[in-house]
């Protein structure tokens with residue numbers, strides 16, 4: 001994949017980023033769930049969003065697609081504030097629980113979402129084939145397995161050809177062959193210019209991403225490449241490497257003076273805010 005030095009420079013400054021967050025804070029009720037996140041994601045890349053259960057991945061994705069109001073800071077998506085109505089046509093979001101019409105067939109579901117974006121028969125057939133559901137096109141969604149339903153949901157997002165595709169655990173319930181096929185598909189989409197943000201619990205999948213955002217307890221532990229994760233966590237096994245970074249951070253938290261206003265971890269690059277030490 002080729003990315004010009006000029007475009008990378010623009011991205012680093014935030015000017016050409018697909019997603020740019022600055023001091024992004026989200027509270028659910030009174031509870032802060034995302035704490036002053038700063039990052040930019042380049043366009044036309046696959047970014048993996050990784051973190052333990054409850055670390056804030058879904059909340060961040062919901063904020064990006066405009067489904068979650070932000071409490072402070074800024075969040076810019078494709079050059080516009082997240083939630084701007086015109087972004088709806090450009091941003092696809094596939095949630096963990098499939099959002100399809102159970103009484104409609106696979107084809108009718110994808111056709112329905114395709115029609116909203118003025119997509120025709122060929123796009124519908126292509127999206128269904130991409131998720132390996134060609135042979136089941138005429139089957140009612142209600143009569144599909146859980147993994148198949150997830151794939152219908154994904155096809156409904158793919159058919160729109162969004163510029164940004166946000167996927168919450170898209171490969172859950174898929175067998176290894178389908179999983180590999182889908183990742184090939186994601187890579188091809190990124191090559192064609194689509195930006196993908198993919199959350200996953202499967203650390204093996206992290207190696208398929210170009211950039212990783214590591215979240216822990218609503219804080220950005222690090223933004224790095226899989227190779228950097230492996231190096232920093234001292235393991236070629238990314239799961240082990242991630243665990244090592246989390247433990248390192250916990251050890252760092254444990255020795256930090258509690259009243260410190262804002263410090264930066266040398267190793268993980270985590271900025272710790274006032275009063276955040278646990």
Ligand SMILES: Nc1ncnc2c1ncn2[C@@H]1O[C@H](COP(=O)(O)OP(=O)(O)OP(=O)(O)O)[C@@H](O)[C@H]1O
Nearest residue numbers: 028029031033051052053054055056057058059060
């Ligand atoms: N309505 C709410 N009010 C208060 N806290 C909430 C609310 N909804 C979620 N949370 C909390 O926000 C935190 C982040 O939740 P989120 O769903 O974003 O995590 P996640 O990383 O996607 O988790 P998982 O991997 O288990 O899906 C969790 O601690 C969760 O308990």
